[in-house]
């Protein structure tokens with residue numbers, strides 16, 4: 284592994300079910316791939332079938348490469364346990380359908396990376412050490428809590444991408460604290476993290492020249508991270524046995 288990552292590579296059982304939302308690229312891709320390479324069953328919750336299929340193929344190829352390199356503690360199996368479930372997180376209807384689809388599989392759920400609180404009922408019945416992890420961001424520092432405008436009600440044309448993003452990250456952290464408090468004494472822990480400034484596809488949404496200048500400067504000073512380095516913190520939260528029982532941390 285060299286200096287790329289600091290999460291432990293622990294053998295995970297195929298019975299351990301880990302769901303990662305937005306797993307077809309960026310940080311989600313790395314989290315899903317590494318959890319699967321350690322042996323867990325990983326469900327990629329994505330909105331595009333084609334992108335999810337392509338991501339799963341790429342994960343299998345990279346798994347073979349990792350085996351050739353001799354990376355230790357990876358699953359003995361020749362293929363990864365990957366599954367896909369469609370969800371558009373921008374639509375409550377789709378999220379509700381997705382939750383129903385997952386419940387119909389009859390599977391337990393041990394780790395949920397991102398969010399889908401409606402699956403709490405499944406996690407509560409999935410045994411010890413279940414974890415919810417929010418991929419949050421320090422962008423929350425630029426947000427203000429606006430009770431009058433919790434969700435944006437304007438048109439697509441005047442949608443303030445950056446301020447809505449900052450607010451969503453603040454709400455995510457507030458949700459983490461609230462859920463962690465409510466789930467005290469249960470089998471489920473809830474934590475969130477900031478992955479750093481990571482060179483993923485997220486920057487495709489940045490149209491403002493200020494943001495582009497900022498990224499350029501960050502690159503010049505080597506402040507940006509690769510997707511695997513950015514995903515390290517989340518992977519550690521997903522797999523590291525020492526985090527069992529730890530909850531309510533950002």
Ligand SMILES: NC(=O)c1ccc[n+]([C@@H]2O[C@H](COP(=O)([O-])OP(=O)(O)OC[C@H]3O[C@@H](n4cnc5c(N)ncnc54)[C@H](OP(=O)(O)O)[C@@H]3O)[C@@H](O)[C@H]2O)c1
Nearest residue numbers: 305307308309310330371372373418420480481483484485
């Ligand atoms: N990159 C950073 O510097 C950074 C910093 C702090 C926090 N984060 C956080 O880390 C998380 C992952 O970001 P990333 O950098 O990996 O971004 P990314 O490369 O843009 O990946 C985002 C993933 O989310 C999926 N997605 C977006 N909207 C969706 C929807 N409505 N329904 C279902 N899936 C959807 C995307 O699917 P499609 O391919 O279909 O669009 C993609 O798989 C985000 O929560 C972000 O806020 C990132």
